[in-house]
Amino acid sequence: MARVAFIGVGRMAQGLIESFKRKGGIEDCEIVGTHYDPTRCDTLHRVLQIPMLSSNRDAVRDARYVILCVRPLQLLSVAEEIGDLIGPDQTVISIAVGVPVGKIRQRCPESGPIFHVHPPSLCMAQTPGMSFVANEPTATEDDIRRVEEIFRKLGFVMLVHEEDIDRFAVFAGASPAFICQILHEWRGLAREAGIEKGITDEIVHYMVRGIHIAFDGDDDIKERQHFSLEEIIDRIATPNGVTRVGLGVMKKRNIHNFRGALKGVAEQCLQKIGKIRQAVSRQ
Numbered sequence: 001m002a003r004v005a006f007i008g009v010g011r012m013a014q015g016l017i018e019s020f021k022r023k024g025g026i027e028d029c030e031i032v033g034t035h036y037d038p039t040r041c042d043t044l045h046r047v048l049q050i051p052m053l054s055s056n057r058d059a060v061r062d063a064r065y066v067i068l069c070v071r072p073l074q075l076l077s078v079a080e081e082i083g084d085l086i087g088p089d090q091t092v093i094s095i096a097v098g099v100p101v102g103k104i105r106q107r108c109p110e111s112g113p114i115f116h117v118h119p120p121s122l123c124m125a126q127t128p129g130m131s132f133v134a135n136e137p138t139a140t141e142d143d144i145r146r147v148e149e150i151f152r153k154l155g156f157v158m159l160v161h162e163e164d165i166d167r168f169a170v171f172a173g174a175s176p177a178f179i180c181q182i183l184h185e186w187r188g189l190a191r192e193a194g195i196e197k198g199i200t201d202e203i204v205h206y207m208v209r210g211i212h213i214a215f216d217g218d219d220d221i222k223e224r225q226h227f228s229l230e231e232i233i234d235r236i237a238t239p240n241g242v243t244r245v246g247l248g249v250m251k252k253r254n255i256h257n258f259r260g261a262l263k264g265v266a267e268q269c270l271q272k273i274g275k276i277r278q279a280v281s282r283q
């Protein structure tokens with residue numbers, strides 16, 4: 001049976017494997033994973049119910065897809081370790097941020113198409129999300145379609161140029177964590193205002209769910225309107241009402257700080273990817 005080998009099962013690979021298993025797997029392949037530590041392999045085998053190998057080289061033999069899931073600065077040495085075993089019938093997918101496909105190609109010269117995919121970080125929370133797929137120029141339409149189909153199981157897939165993937169990694173991949181941090185701070189302020197913990201959790205729950213349904217619609221409610229972000233704001237904020245006061249404060253005093261802080265978040269994340277790229281380019 002052909003296999004899909006997830007090389008370096010950590011947080012992301014674990015989330016991906018669980019998501020793919022829930023969605024019926026990947027093509028007709030057996031999913032296997034690797035970790036260099038045999039004890040970790042035993043634990044992951046129990047948790048994920050898949051074969052776990054401590055040898056990356058054993059895992060890639062007969063693999064139709066090799067999905068490289070180690071951290072960026074570990075990736076090229078792993079590619080070096082397995083590169084000579086990967087042939088033209090095997091597709092390599094790297095999910096490592098900031099590692100150019102060309103660098104992997106140097107270590108896997110005979111490999112079939114190599115892709116850089118930024119998968120949905122939300123799959124770690126068992127939720128669909130967006131995947132961004134960048135291919136080598138030599139990949140055929142069929143190669144691309146197969147990889148697209150795999151990641152479509154996890155939500156929306158967008159084909160992008162490799163040079164654009166960093167921006168998507170920050171503005172789509174990392175952003176759920178930023179929104180959660182904002183909600184976490186807001187919940188903290190509610191606690192400081194004397195609202196008890198169980199209730200503050202409910203507030204966040206209904207806020208997130210309410211925004212989701214208002215923005216996205218609800219399959220259970222026919223002919224439901226979808227509201228843009230601006231429309232949601234406008235509908236909540238009655239003229240001269242309480243919400244307007246809060247929005248006014250954001251506009252007059254803090255919006256620059258708030259927007260500036262978010263801008264700083266995005267800029268520093270992009271700089272971090274730039275630093276990874278520099279470190280990888282020296283490898």
Ligand SMILES: NC(=O)c1ccc[n+]([C@@H]2O[C@H](COP(=O)([O-])OP(=O)(O)OC[C@H]3O[C@@H](n4cnc5c(N)ncnc54)[C@H](OP(=O)(O)O)[C@@H]3O)[C@@H](O)[C@H]2O)c1
Nearest residue numbers: 008009010011012013035036069070071072095096097121
């Ligand atoms: N986190 C995200 O939301 C996200 C989103 C998109 C893409 N990514 C990319 O996904 C990749 C993995 O991220 P992650 O958060 O899952 O990191 P992680 O939890 O550290 O997973 C990587 C795993 O690979 C293991 N490993 C290291 N060297 C190995 C080797 N030679 N052979 C086998 N296993 C090895 C690591 O063990 P040790 O910890 O002992 O080194 C670790 O358990 C990164 O390249 C990241 O850029 C992450």
